[in-house]
Amino acid sequence: MLGLVAGLCAGYTVQAGRAPTPLPPLSQPVVAQAKGKAPAPLSAAQDRKVRSDGDLRDMLLKRPAGASDAEYPAGHDGWLSMSEYAESFTRPAGAFRQLVSEEFRRAAVADWREGSLDVRIRLIQFRDERAVASQDALDSAEKWAGEESGHSTAVPGSGTGRVYTGGALDSGGRHRAEAFARRGSVLMEVWLDSDEPIAAQKALDLAQRQWERM
Structure with missing residues (x-):
């Protein structure tokens, strides 16, 4: 114990005997502005902020040739209200409250x-x-x-985006595949339902093409 106290005292003595370290001057040298032309602003196609603040429907994949209307179309004119989106969850009331707290935008x-x-x-x-x-x-x-699917594949270039296939049949006895990814403040959801098993490559291709439009 005495050795520990002596060591601490010696340390404080050494620190007290050192000259104070001078602080850097408050005024800093002025950095000259680089010469040359300023870079051109990004176009709307390149600026992701401009894209996500525009018409969100423009970022959706277009219906392929030969496809028909969905049996039960969702939303109105391409838009889905917060209450309509909440209805897709098992517990709509709880989902609605959660979306309010999470600052759902559109x-x-x-x-x-x-x-x-x-x-x-x-x-x-x-x-x-x-x-x-x-x-x-x-x-x-x-x-x-991830808990419900039998297989998952990364969506290339999307960070943590993934496609899920081979899970249990949905409530209607149909096969399902799904994909999720995020670009900025926008969450991408892709849902596929079919009477036949859905190939992982088909689901991945669709998810990849949607991701590239965002």
């Missing part, structure tokens, strides 16, 4: 049918001001999909 939707395959794509945008709700929504969606 959602766009596109759906169509190709033979027995039903396709629905939703882009859900959050304000992401108090928290990054879009990331939380992606994490939640992928958590549930």
Whole structure:
């Protein structure tokens, strides 16, 4: 114990005997502005902020040639209200309250049918001001999909975006594939339902093409 006290005293003595370290001057040298032309501003096609603040429906994949209307079209004129989106959850009332707290901003939707395959794509945008709700929504969606699916594949270039296939049949006895990814404040959801098993490559191709439009 005495050795420890002596060591501490010696340390304080050494520190006290050192000359104080001078602080850097408050005034800093002026950095000369680089010469040359300022870079041109990004175009609307290049600036993701401009794209996501524009008409969200323009970022949706277009219906392929030969496809028909969905049996039960979602939303109105390509838009999905917060209450309509909440209705897609098992507990709509709780989902609605959660969307309010997560600062839901808006959602766009596109759906169509190709033979027995039903396709629905939703882009859900959050304000992401108090928290990054879009990331939380992606994490939640992928958590549930990962537990229910038999196989998952990364969406190239999307970071943590993934496609899920081979899971249990849905409530109607149909095969399902789903994909999720996030670009900025926009969450991408791709849903496929079919009477026949859905090839992982087909689901991945659709998800990849939708991702590239965002």
